[in-house]
Amino acid sequence: DAGVTQSPTHLIKTRGQQVTLRCSPKSGHDTVSWYQQALGQGPQFIFQYYEEEERQRGNFPDRFSGHQFPNYSSELNVNALLLGDSALYLCASSPGTLWDGYTFGSGTRLTVV
Amino acid sequence: GQQLNQSPQSMFIQEGEDVSMNCTSSSIFNTWLWYKQDPGEGPVLLIALYKAGELTSNGRLTAQFGITRKDSFLNISASIPSDVGIYFCAGNSNSGYALNFGKGTSLLVTP
Numbered sequence: 001d002a003g004v005t006q007s008p009t010h011l012i013k014t015r016g017q018q019v020t021l022r023c024s025p026k027s028g029h030d031t032v033s034w035y036q037q038a039l040g041q042g043p044q045f046i047f048q049y050y051e052e053e054e055r056q057r058g059n060f061p062d063r064f065s066g067h068q069f070p071n072y073s074s075e076l077n078v079n080a081l082l083l084g085d086s087a088l089y090l091c092a093s094s095p096g097t098l099w100d101g102y103t104f105g106s107g108t109r110l111t112v113v
Numbered sequence: 114g115q116q117l118n119q120s121p122q123s124m125f126i127q128e129g130e131d132v133s134m135n136c137t138s139s140s141i142f143n144t145w146l147w148y149k150q151d152p153g154e155g156p157v158l159l160i161a162l163y164k165a166g167e168l169t170s171n172g173r174l175t176a177q178f179g180i181t182r183k184d185s186f187l188n189i190s191a192s193i194p195s196d197v198g199i200y201f202c203a204g205n206s207n208s209g210y211a212l213n214f215g216k217g218t219s220l221l222v223t224p
Binding site: 004031033035040041042043044045048055056058090092099100102103104105106107 | 117119144146148153154155156157158161163201203205209210211212213214215216217
């Protein structure tokens with residue numbers, strides 16, 4: 001059984017560009033959350049999607065947006081990239097709000113130059 | 114989100130030693146979770162705690178949910194080299210769906 005799959009694994013973008021990151025949740029999971037992890041820090045909550053709607057948003061600007069598809073997969077979009085957006089972006093899926101099943105992917109390492 | 118203070122920031126120990134790390138919050142949490150993250154990987158759940166005072170074990174790992182609901186600790190007994198990694202505490206306050214993470218404790222184990 002595949003876990004949470006994220007793509008791409010690594011990405012280099014230029015300041016001002018836009019980027020799309022993708023996440024396929026674990027089988028049986030209907031909820032997807034996105035986190036940003038800067039070097040040497042713990043993950044920070046960006047937002048959560050459930051039933052194709054953004055259910056909660058963390059303290060991130062509108063440049064960060066997302067989408068969830070009917071098959072529960074999700075995308076994270078970041079516009080007008082800044083150098084400070086360089087980080088590991090983690091996707092976590094869960095069956096509803098059960099924390100036991102909250103499973104993280106390996107992340108996408110985004111570098112903005 | 115709420116700030117979680119995790120300590121120590123790093124630990125360098127010998128194989129076979131016991132390890133203790135803790136996490137405190139300025140706010141009450143209803144769920145405490147402990148994760149381990151290896152380089153290039155996402156965090157992996159070690160232990161989940163749901164009730165104040167709860168003490169839960171997972172092999173050589175033991176974690177407790179503090180009585181005040183503002184703290185938690187994780188103990189690792191008889192450490193082995195594969196325990197190397199970064200350990201994170203995380204909490205949820207039931208006022209939303211976000212996990213708030215600490216900054217992590219980096220553990221190094223020498224044979």
